[in-house]
Amino acid sequence: MSGADIREFSRPMTGPALVPLIDAIEAGEKPVVAAIEGMALGGGLELALGCHYRIAHSKAQLGLPEVTLGLIPAAGGTQRLPRLIGFPAALDMIITGRRVSAGDALKLGIVDQVTERNAGEVAVAFARSVVDCPLVSRRLSTWPPLCPADLDNILQMALARAWQRGRGALAPVACVQAVQAARLPYSQGMQQEQKLMSMLFASPQARALQYCFFSQRAVGKWSMPNGACWDNSTARPIRKAAVIGLGTMGRGIAVCLVLAGIPVIAMETDEKQLEAARRVVMALLEKEVQKLAVGLHLGLIHFTLEQRYLREVDLVIEAVFEDLALKKQLFAELSSVCHPDTLLCTNTSQLDVDQLATATSRPDLVVGMHFFAPANKIKLLEVVFTSRSSPEAVATAMQLGKWLGKVSVAVANCPGFVGNRMLRPYVEQAGFLLEEGATPEQVDSALEHFGLAMGVFRMSDLSGLDVGWRVRKAAGLTGPGVPQGQLLQTQQGYRYSPLADLICQKGRLGQKTGCGWYLYEGPGGHMARPDPWVHAFLEEYRRVHGLQPRSIGQQEVLERCLFALINEGFRVLEDRIVMDPVALDVIYVLGYGWPAHTGGPMYYAGEVGLPRVLGRLEYYQRVHPDIPHLRPSALLRQLVAKGSPPIHKWMWHIEEGSSRL
Numbered sequence: 001m002s003g004a005d006i007r008e009f010s011r012p013m014t015g016p017a018l019v020p021l022i023d024a025i026e027a028g029e030k031p032v033v034a035a036i037e038g039m040a041l042g043g044g045l046e047l048a049l050g051c052h053y054r055i056a057h058s059k060a061q062l063g064l065p066e067v068t069l070g071l072i073p074a075a076g077g078t079q080r081l082p083r084l085i086g087f088p089a090a091l092d093m094i095i096t097g098r099r100v101s102a103g104d105a106l107k108l109g110i111v112d113q114v115t116e117r118n119a120g121e122v123a124v125a126f127a128r129s130v131v132d133c134p135l136v137s138r139r140l141s142t143w144p145p146l147c148p149a150d151l152d153n154i155l156q157m158a159l160a161r162a163w164q165r166g167r168g169a170l171a172p173v174a175c176v177q178a179v180q181a182a183r184l185p186y187s188q189g190m191q192q193e194q195k196l197m198s199m200l201f202a203s204p205q206a207r208a209l210q211y212c213f214f215s216q217r218a219v220g221k222w223s224m225p226n227g228a229c230w231d232n233s234t235a236r237p238i239r240k241a242a243v244i245g246l247g248t249m250g251r252g253i254a255v256c257l258v259l260a261g262i263p264v265i266a267m268e269t270d271e272k273q274l275e276a277a278r279r280v281v282m283a284l285l286e287k288e289v290q291k292l293a294v295g296l297h298l299g300l301i302h303f304t305l306e307q308r309y310l311r312e313v314d315l316v317i318e319a320v321f322e323d324l325a326l327k328k329q330l331f332a333e334l335s336s337v338c339h340p341d342t343l344l345c346t347n348t349s350q351l352d353v354d355q356l357a358t359a360t361s362r363p364d365l366v367v368g369m370h371f372f373a374p375a376n377k378i379k380l381l382e383v384v385f386t387s388r389s390s391p392e393a394v395a396t397a398m399q400l401g402k403w404l405g406k407v408s409v410a411v412a413n414c415p416g417f418v419g420n421r422m423l424r425p426y427v428e429q430a431g432f433l434l435e436e437g438a439t440p441e442q443v444d445s446a447l448e449h450f451g452l453a454m455g456v457f458r459m460s461d462l463s464g465l466d467v468g469w470r471v472r473k474a475a476g477l478t479g480p481g482v483p484q485g486q487l488l489q490t491q492q493g494y495r496y497s498p499l500a501d502l503i504c505q506k507g508r509l510g511q512k513t514g515c516g517w518y519l520y521e522g523p524g525g526h527m528a529r530p531d532p533w534v535h536a537f538l539e540e541y542r543r544v545h546g547l548q549p550r551s552i553g554q555q556e557v558l559e560r561c562l563f564a565l566i567n568e569g570f571r572v573l574e575d576r577i578v579m580d581p582v583a584l585d586v587i588y589v590l591g592y593g594w595p596a597h598t599g600g601p602m603y604y605a606g607e608v609g610l611p612r613v614l615g616r617l618e619y620y621q622r623v624h625p626d627i628p629h630l631r632p633s634a635l636l637r638q639l640v641a642k643g644s645p646p647i648h649k650w651m652w653h654i655e656e657g658s659s660r661l
């Protein structure tokens with residue numbers, strides 16, 4: 001049972017209340033044995049905790065995931081679970097919302113028995129065996145709380161962790177407060193649980209998180225502008241795959257495929273790189289085997305330098321160096337080496353997939369599969385289709401993403417696809433704010449206080465400033481082709497900030513060099529500290545260019561960065577790069593650390609109010625007429641003019657004929 005029906009939350013609850021039902025089962029004189037076959041989540045597990053015994057099938061999973069919906073367990077879970085398994089284990093399960101396997105549930109004491117047989121039949125036999133046993137010791141609500149001596153410290157640490165990891169989310173903190181009440185008599189603890197649930201239930205954060213839950217499922221019902229979609233396109237089976245290019249991304253992708261049980265040909269052209277990759281991939285797989293305690297056939301992966309092994313694969317994912325010419329050459333080779341039906345996928349983060357398709361004899365079988373680093377951890381996958389990608393190719397890539405445990409989002413090919421396209425104006429505004437008087441830490445602090453996992457400058461230092469530098473050079477914005485000595489403050493009449501280029505020219509590439517926008521303890525260091533050199537560099541830059549620094553508040557940082565990103569999101573919708581705004585929110589929450597408790601950038605825009613977003617963009621555009629990204633998009637204007645319809649109606653207002661495909 002996957003718990004309460006989340007769809008009911010937006011309307012008056014129906015049916016019997018769960019709490020008195022569970023209390024009645026527990027208080028009854030007849031032994032009740034819970035048989036857990038598949039999932040016991042949320043209210044499902046709480047119901048089982050009210051039973052006198054619990055039997056689980058070995059493949060069952062149990063958990064209290066309410067926190068992921070902006071709630072807390074509200075049918076006694078915060079009171080019974082700590083009594084059953086102790087405060088530390090209960091806090092961990094309730095604050096994280098993570099599921100535990102039947103085996104772990106047995107070790108924790110949540111279930112009394114695990115079976116390979118039909119749990120229902122075993123439960124009936126078990127019930128017969130305990131029919132004469134007294135039940136008084138089986139009623140968890142009557143158990144005294146197991147309060148360890150250092151409970152205060154445990155709760156304090158849990159609260160600090162909930163604040164720190166929650167990045168502004170209310171539910172994790174409320175989870176700690178509810179569990180804390182388990183040290184009280186059950187009835188008083190239940191009053192606290194109900195009080196905290198009432199506070200959360202109607203909160204904007206709970207609504208936003210429940211929106212995220214359904215959005216991440218809605219994107220699986222993908223569609224393309226040409227009418228192809230998830231339920232009229234058939235995915236092909238992937239019996240064997242290949243990963244070409246075993247750098248960081250290729251290694252992560254290979255691990256994903258093996259963990260999904262898909263045989264993999266892992267290919268490199270360089271012997272040393274191949275050996276290094278083998279060591280890393282096998283170590284990662286060993287770690288997963290221990291963590292997941294699953295049998296994994298490590299023989300599924302074959303490392304090779306030879307292209308001939310590619311003949312037998314159904315799908316190739318290339319993850320070679322991010323260079324268009326190199327990738328085009330590889331795609332041309334794959335056209336002749338691979339079977340004619342083999343899908344050719346690219347992991348490129350922003351190169352033109354159409355151009356790669358043109359380099360092959362099978363453009364209909366070319367799609368982008370844009371994984372996010374680390375590929376074996378980040379759940380997001382952008383599946384990029386070109387105007388020639390067949391629905392079958394898209395369906396196959398989307399299906400493969402699901403098998404890999406990803407949330408796949410189908411997006412049309414365009415520069416930066418969706419995530420990186422929306423990121424550009426966001427990063428651009430941050431650079432302009434530095435020119436106007438802010439420091440990297442002021443900008444990052446505002447963004448992280450909003451709830452982003454990492455501010456823009458810390459994120460750039462982590463991924464390496466040379467990544468963006470290479471892209472700007474390729475675009476002719478900087479580099480040898482640009483007249484030296486003069487700093488480009490305008491490009492085609494638009495404002496351009498060369499600050500990042502100048503930082504790179506000083507060899508400051510971020511964590512990898514021990515300095516970038518911040519100072520680190522050394523090359524590869526992670527502890528970002530404000531760098532006096534950067535402050536002096538910015539002061540000198542402003543002086544040379546006659547820029548009068550001013551104090552810039554958090555509100556302006558958020559509006560300039562986030563509203564520019566949201567505005568680009570509206571342009572993505574206008575171009576029909578995706579067919580539903582929820583796709584943009586899924587991409588940003590899963591791939592860019594956007595706080596899920598605000599729903600995602602487009603949902604957040606609706607919460608802030610589209611008229612306010614429009615008004616602030618108009619204001620900033622008046623102040624900075626040389627920044628086109630601040631010019632409000634036509635769709636945003638249309639939606640405001642139509643009275644700000646709800647997000648699921650936005651696409652109705654895009655004028656026909658604006659589609660780019």
Ligand SMILES: C[C@H](O)[C@H](C)C(=O)SCCNC(=O)CCNC(=O)[C@H](O)C(C)(C)COP(=O)([O-])OP(=O)([O-])OC[C@H]1O[C@@H](n2cnc3c(N)ncnc32)[C@H](O)[C@@H]1OP(=O)([O-])[O-]
Nearest residue numbers: 002003004005006007041042043065066072073074075217
């Ligand atoms: C009192 C108590 O204290 C509190 C208050 C509560 O109990 S609050 C509720 C707590 N329970 C949860 O948080 C569990 C939420 N669900 C899940 O975690 C997963 O669904 C799953 C169970 C692990 C299965 O994953 P899956 O990958 O196999 O399938 P799916 O694609 O996710 O789901 C398949 C389809 O089922 C829908 N669905 C799943 N669980 C649902 C739920 N609880 N309510 C409504 N719809 C649900 C989902 O939207 C999708 O619909 P559609 O897209 O096909 O139209």
